[in-house]
Amino acid sequence: MKEIVQKAGDRSQKVVEWKAPEELRELMDLDPTAVGETHEKLLMRLQDIIKYSVKTGHPRFVNQLFSSLDPYGLAGQIVTDALNTSQYTYETAPVFTLMEETVLKTMRTCIGYTEGNGIFCPGGSLSNIMAVNCARHFMFPQTKKTGMFGLPPLVIYTSELAHYSIKKAGYLLGFGDDNVKLVKTDELGKIIPEDLERQIQETIDEGCTPFMIVATAGTTVFGAFDPIDKMADVAQKYGLWYHVDGAWGGGVLMSKKHRDMMKGVDRADSVTWNPHKLLGVPQQCSCFLTKHVNILQQCHRADAKYLFQKDKFYDTSYDTGDKTFQCGRKVDVLKFWLMWKAKGSEGFEQHIDKLFDNTRYIVEKLKQREGFRMVVNEPDCTNVCFWYVPPSLRNMPEDEEFWNRLHTVAPKVKEGMIRDGTMMITYQPQKDLVNFFRLVLQNSATTYEDMDFFIDEIERLGKFL
Amino acid sequence: MKEIVQKAGDRSQKVVEWKAPEELRELMDLDPTAVGETHEKLLMRLQDIIKYSVKTGHPRFVNQLFSSLDPYGLAGQIVTDALNTSQYTYETAPVFTLMEETVLKTMRTCIGYTEGNGIFCPGGSLSNIMAVNCARHFMFPQTKKTGMFGLPPLVIYTSELAHYSIKKAGYLLGFGDDNVKLVKTDELGKIIPEDLERQIQETIDEGCTPFMIVATAGTTVFGAFDPIDKMADVAQKYGLWYHVDGAWGGGVLMSKKHRDMMKGVDRADSVTWNPHKLLGVPQQCSCFLTKHVNILQQCHRADAKYLFQKDKFYDTSYDTGDKTFQCGRKVDVLKFWLMWKAKGSEGFEQHIDKLFDNTRYIVEKLKQREGFRMVVNEPDCTNVCFWYVPPSLRNMPEDEEFWNRLHTVAPKVKEGMIRDGTMMITYQPQKDLVNFFRLVLQNSATTYEDMDFFIDEIERLGKFL
Numbered sequence A, B: 001m002k003e004i005v006q007k008a009g010d011r012s013q014k015v016v017e018w019k020a021p022e023e024l025r026e027l028m029d030l031d032p033t034a035v036g037e038t039h040e041k042l043l044m045r046l047q048d049i050i051k052y053s054v055k056t057g058h059p060r061f062v063n064q065l066f067s068s069l070d071p072y073g074l075a076g077q078i079v080t081d082a083l084n085t086s087q088y089t090y091e092t093a094p095v096f097t098l099m100e101e102t103v104l105k106t107m108r109t110c111i112g113y114t115e116g117n118g119i120f121c122p123g124g125s126l127s128n129i130m131a132v133n134c135a136r137h138f139m140f141p142q143t144k145k146t147g148m149f150g151l152p153p154l155v156i157y158t159s160e161l162a163h164y165s166i167k168k169a170g171y172l173l174g175f176g177d178d179n180v181k182l183v184k185t186d187e188l189g190k191i192i193p194e195d196l197e198r199q200i201q202e203t204i205d206e207g208c209t210p211f212m213i214v215a216t217a218g219t220t221v222f223g224a225f226d227p228i229d230k231m232a233d234v235a236q237k238y239g240l241w242y243h244v245d246g247a248w249g250g251g252v253l254m255s256k257k258h259r260d261m262m263k264g265v266d267r268a269d270s271v272t273w274n275p276h277k278l279l280g281v282p283q284q285c286s287c288f289l290t291k292h293v294n295i296l297q298q299c300h301r302a303d304a305k306y307l308f309q310k311d312k313f314y315d316t317s318y319d320t321g322d323k324t325f326q327c328g329r330k331v332d333v334l335k336f337w338l339m340w341k342a343k344g345s346e347g348f349e350q351h352i353d354k355l356f357d358n359t360r361y362i363v364e365k366l367k368q369r370e371g372f373r374m375v376v377n378e379p380d381c382t383n384v385c386f387w388y389v390p391p392s393l394r395n396m397p398e399d400e401e402f403w404n405r406l407h408t409v410a411p412k413v414k415e416g417m418i419r420d421g422t423m424m425i426t427y428q429p430q431k432d433l434v435n436f437f438r439l440v441l442q443n444s445a446t447t448y449e450d451m452d453f454f455i456d457e458i459e460r461l462g463k464f465l
């Protein structure tokens, strides 16, 4: 264990010791067996597991919206595991019940809510599901009793570049794909408010019922912040529930310098914010926050008598279990709380400011370097999206063939970096843009040298393509 | 950390150092601060957190459907935390992708499925939600596109003693409370198949559409196993999706002696099984298993291009992320796998057999002891439900006053045990029965002496009531 932690920051280690699925299966003998094994054998197995797992704490793992391994976060996680409790009643989780309440309250203050409620969910997707469920209950409380049968289609609006969890929430909650409308975005990837309003009108004209708008504060690929304040105007005008998905970008609220990107967020009915992303808290740590004090309880309560006995000898309003659709719930607050106590809000602020500074650094470098080309010239967040154009393509006319060939570059460079284990950066197409790299800065231990390395390494792997 | 683990099994320690919410808040200073704190201060804080948290690993914590702290389970959890990854693509979680596949396959074999699929979910409630979603998609695939608007009400049937997560799944997925029908149970707490069929007929007569039956294998309070095979007949007759919620009791499948309680489970379309309950795996570890190979993917896929690129250089059928409504997903398999490798299937079998043996022991004792009275005479599972009748009530006629007074006994005894910190056993009313104790045996380290202690302690706390 110590070994993983110590090696995590060590740049001379590989990020990944790549094996294809078939090879790895051969190597590892994963089948459960009838008879137990010795300690020595188990330790060897653990070493193999560690060896072939991706080192997500490595400074050169910039593949996802999470990375790094905070020592306080890890300590908090380990104490959580050793205490092995479930967070539904005060009785079984007294400390964590109060801790969750306090942390959520402070987060609401960051948003600018004067009152409200919230809960930790196992991931941002579930926080977004929670948002859709609260919105539905707020607008159509009868659905809890009679369901959605017989209602005219209820419609949600979000960005065409929103995270797919909004779509998935739409399926799951019974709205269907057709009733999650995707609003057009501009060249920076931000929602065009006029298109939002046009689509709402269209829904009304078709006899369907708009009920919810979802803005994204930090889109998954571009890191774009939707125009939160303007969209709040639209939500207000039509009387719709307004949710801001700040799963990725929410962390900027901790920085005086950058929090203005979320101006107007206090007007939202609810917010998703994942400290496990921009703030670097270990997986997983996601919060759903709302300005409505009672909605979570109203929407989810089932009053199970075996858990939420009303004749308990303490104030049962501390039994939080009926605020969610979960029953057993892992404690996700301690690791975040411990990091907060250790660094202070100041520490988180410095972390955020450093990430944005790193972003400026690498963006400048990329703009100057031959063969690199920005997809988004001035990123809102710490997502850096760019193409690498190998020499063989540099003098071509930018016709279909050019783009088709450029489309194949990123996957090949990615394959190279994974086989060599030197770094991990993801790529994807988006809208009508061919495959480009998305490098995400989320670890404040990433140095300028690391960023120079990323650029050199892409060139090394791609220059003969 | 070591301290928690070592103390976990120590009977001389209190199970809980009780403080009411207001007192605890005073004691702990939980507010996040602007400036960070020193290591010493943080360590003291961690000690307080541990002190005031419930020792769920204590042999005298029999309050919930989880307890104990398996050292291999904890080791697996800690390695998981240190690796801090997310399980959606093979690329970020190669080892855990294969491990999950292998473990789920072995679990399907325990059920008796010859093929199928599955996924780990953050808790049994979410596994049950998954079941309802798969059932809906299987029966009405168009709902993914158009939602439930315009359909006649679709109806789910489950036991009046089923876990409340089925109701909550009903709200969340848009069916509404009215369309989760509760089937009557007999005096042992098992579904009466005739009432199930009667209700299905009633639904059809009303012009609504039955689509799903949920059996419970081990109800939350009584531990009753519904007649799984007979209910399968009904499901088959009407062509409905058949789900078995074995969140609690599923572990009996590991025991040759006890697995017959789930006879017919291989006929179910899907099964929820929480290794974190009867098998003693640390929180949380819950599996959704289905005999339908493609349903999870069909039902949940959104094909996000940024994560599930089809031009990757490896077989992307290993990218499991689109099998669920989550995006980031914590690794829950390693702790279970490590326990399995350490003990072997044999070890789990012995664990289960020991729990049932303990149950027999305490049931016999309770039957013999004056003042104790069984609620369920011969429990199916390891839930032991009983009343304690204090001497002051023993010679009363069993009229309304008797029951009203008996109803107040368990809460007072519970208060006493928590204030003294000697043990934790829960109580609840159910159906028309007044408050009774439910003692759950789930830790194979519980000894006969512990069980004698439970009985003596209840008597000590209750005899003057």
Ligand SMILES: Cc1ncc(COP(=O)(O)O)c(C=O)c1O
Binding pocket: A065, A122, A123, A124, A125, A126, A128, A162, A163, A165, A216, A218, A219, A220, A245, A246, A247, A248, A274, A286, B326, B327, B328, B329
């Ligand atoms: C904008 C946005 N929302 C929601 C999510 C979902 O968060 P999680 O992976 O914790 O479910 C993501 C994940 O990348 C995201 O980028």
Ligand SMILES: Cc1ncc(COP(=O)(O)O)c(C=O)c1O
Binding pocket: A326, A327, A328, A329, B065, B122, B123, B124, B125, B126, B128, B162, B163, B165, B216, B218, B219, B220, B245, B246, B247, B248, B274, B286
């Ligand atoms: C029968 C049954 N099903 C489902 C659940 C829900 O499991 P979880 O607490 O993991 O959500 C429980 C929990 O007690 C249960 O007893």
